[in-house]
Amino acid sequence: MTAAVEANGVGKRYGSLVALEDLSFTAEQGEILGVLGPNGAGKTTAIRILTTILEPTHGTFTVAGVPHTRPAEIRRRTGVLPESAGYPERQTAEEYLRYHARLFGQSRESARTTAAALLDQVGLGDRTKSLIGTHSRGMRQRLGIARALVNHPQVVVLDEPTLGLDPAGQQQMLAIIRRLTAESGATVLLCTHLLAEVEETCTRVLILSRGRVVAQGTIAEVARRAAAPRTATIRIAAEDGERAEAALSPLKVEAAGATLRVFLDGADSNEPLRLLVAARIDVHAYELEAARLSDAFLAMTEAP
Amino acid sequence: MRGAGIVLTQELRDLWLDGRALALSLAFSLLLSVIAYLVASNRALNFLEQRETVNLTLQVAVAIGALLALLTAADAVSGERERRTLESLLLTPVSRLALVTGKLLGALSLWLAAFAITVAYVWFLGRGVGIAGDALASGIVVGTLLAVFLTSFGILLSIFSPSNRVSLSLSLFLLLALFAPTQLPSGATSGWAGDLLLRVNPLTAGEHYIGRIVVNGRAWNEDLVWLASPAAAAAVFAALALAIGAHYVRLGGGGSE
Numbered sequence: 001m002t003a004a005v006e007a008n009g010v011g012k013r014y015g016s017l018v019a020l021e022d023l024s025f026t027a028e029q030g031e032i033l034g035v036l037g038p039n040g041a042g043k044t045t046a047i048r049i050l051t052t053i054l055e056p057t058h059g060t061f062t063v064a065g066v067p068h069t070r071p072a073e074i075r076r077r078t079g080v081l082p083e084s085a086g087y088p089e090r091q092t093a094e095e096y097l098r099y100h101a102r103l104f105g106q107s108r109e110s111a112r113t114t115a116a117a118l119l120d121q122v123g124l125g126d127r128t129k130s131l132i133g134t135h136s137r138g139m140r141q142r143l144g145i146a147r148a149l150v151n152h153p154q155v156v157v158l159d160e161p162t163l164g165l166d167p168a169g170q171q172q173m174l175a176i177i178r179r180l181t182a183e184s185g186a187t188v189l190l191c192t193h194l195l196a197e198v199e200e201t202c203t204r205v206l207i208l209s210r211g212r213v214v215a216q217g218t219i220a221e222v223a224r225r226a227a228a229p230r231t232a233t234i235r236i237a238a239e240d241g242e243r244a245e246a247a248l249s250p251l252k253v254e255a256a257g258a259t260l261r262v263f264l265d266g267a268d269s270n271e272p273l274r275l276l277v278a279a280r281i282d283v284h285a286y287e288l289e290a291a292r293l294s295d296a297f298l299a300m301t302e303a304p
Numbered sequence: 305m306r307g308a309g310i311v312l313t314q315e316l317r318d319l320w321l322d323g324r325a326l327a328l329s330l331a332f333s334l335l336l337s338v339i340a341y342l343v344a345s346n347r348a349l350n351f352l353e354q355r356e357t358v359n360l361t362l363q364v365a366v367a368i369g370a371l372l373a374l375l376t377a378a379d380a381v382s383g384e385r386e387r388r389t390l391e392s393l394l395l396t397p398v399s400r401l402a403l404v405t406g407k408l409l410g411a412l413s414l415w416l417a418a419f420a421i422t423v424a425y426v427w428f429l430g431r432g433v434g435i436a437g438d439a440l441a442s443g444i445v446v447g448t449l450l451a452v453f454l455t456s457f458g459i460l461l462s463i464f465s466p467s468n469r470v471s472l473s474l475s476l477f478l479l480l481a482l483f484a485p486t487q488l489p490s491g492a493t494s495g496w497a498g499d500l501l502l503r504v505n506p507l508t509a510g511e512h513y514i515g516r517i518v519v520n521g522r523a524w525n526e527d528l529v530w531l532a533s534p535a536a537a538a539a540v541f542a543a544l545a546l547a548i549g550a551h552y553v554r555l556g557g558g559g560s561e
Contacts, residue, residue: 073397
């Protein structure tokens with residue numbers, strides 16, 4: 001099966017400044033790939049190269065099987081919601097979508113039908129004739145998603161789709177993304193700062209730091225590879241608190257009454273239990289926390 | 305060039321239905337009304353001949369009409385960039401050339417509207433001496449050449465300007481620079497250097513051609529040499545705008561990525 005997106009050693013330099021270095025990854029058809037990274041990591045540069053807005057300084061890539069040397073063909077098969085996209089205030093939502101559908105080669109009638117269907121899908125069916133200038137931030141983002149889907153793309157690239165939205169708006173946006181991609185079978189590259197969003201939505205992640213890919217894989221794989229510190233939460237009798245802290249002294253412990261949080265820091269996950277049993281302290285509950293994406297993200301992107 | 309047609313249609317809709325072009329056209333007709341009133345008053349007092357009133361009105365109309373097209377063109381790309389709507393246009397399969405062509409033709413519509421308004425004034429001021437037809441013919445030719453030149457220049461500025469303000473300021477500066485020779489004392493333009501300046505400057509050359517036809521009653525083909533500069537400027541700058549626009553319409557100003 002042909003990969004929906006495949007990048008090989010893609011890089012971008014501005015003189016001596018390296019914006020992106022050796023970006024290599026594959027996104028399979030129908031998957032939602034989270035693209036993560038701190039500010040300045042090269043996410044937007046990577047997105048702009050893959051969507052043919054920027055030309056790479058080196059490397060090759062294909063989108064929907066089309067090589068990067070045919071940018072117009074890539075654009076035909078790609079839908080993009082750029083970061084902080086602007087919208088013409090004095091156009092109506094319907095007019096805006098119709099215009100873009102026409103730019104993608106649709107006939108007048110087809111563009112009208114596409115615009116109406118997409119506005120319904122993103123929940124703007126009742127605002128088709130209102131000027132975009134009167135739309136809220138959330139409505140504009142939904143309109144942006146509709147615009148990204150106007151050409152029935154095989155690959156959808158969403159750069160910070162929930163930026164500036166309140167929690168309810170974020171949830172609504174994620175639900176729309178999940179529903180629309182499930183219905184269309186498109187591959188989605190979701191570029192975001194919000195790790196919870198990625199954990200909730202993405203099948204795999206790609207982490208960038210200082211213009212380089214530092215990790216990629218499923219969330220569990222990335223977290224494991226990052227050797228993110230794991231913790232264990234232990235519940236004991238309140239009167240055993242001081243003795244337990246003493247027994248666990250080889251490890252870092254945070255105590256809060258009868259609850260202890262132990263940082264395993266590479267130690268065996270049974271080590272706290274062994275130490276407590278050796279000290280004859282009853283353990284009421286023992287909960288091991290899996291490494292989280294946020295821990296992996298911080299471990300991989302922190303400055304040395 | 306189907307893409308250019310789609311862009312042009314949307315440009316015309318945005319310009320004329322959202323009111324910007326209508327407002328500029330209204331301001332243009334008000335200005336022309338004032339000019340027409342002043343020249344008509346002067347004619348009544350025998351300060352100006354009728355042919356000169358037509359000539360003066362037509363020259364102002366051509367200059368201001370071309371200015372409107374220039375200002376619209378100067379906003380074409382840098383305005384989209386500033387409103388952050390350029391990226392979504394660049395993400396479509398429509399070529400940069402089609403995008404620039406559509407925007408250039410959209411900006412030219414301001415000149416055509418200005419000329420349509422001018423027709424009534426020239427006809428009114430020129431009635432009775434049979435010069436309205438010749439005046440309008442020379443006006444549409446010279447005005448269109450100047451409008452194509454200035455619109456193309458405006459598009460070029462817009463492509464490379466980091467902001468709309470820079471693009472509009474440079475456009476106005478260009479127009480003032482082109483106008484400057486018309487304000488020189490007659491002695492300064494009488495020598496060979498002055499004559500060369502008048503002929504090389506597309507605006508002064510074009511207006512001189514109009515004057516020869518309207519005031520001196522010359523035939524349209526007697527002084528075609530005065531159209532050389534406006535025609536060359538229109539051809540060169542239109543070609544430059546399309547060739548450069550096809551490759552350098554980018555998200556960042558200054559032609560940078």
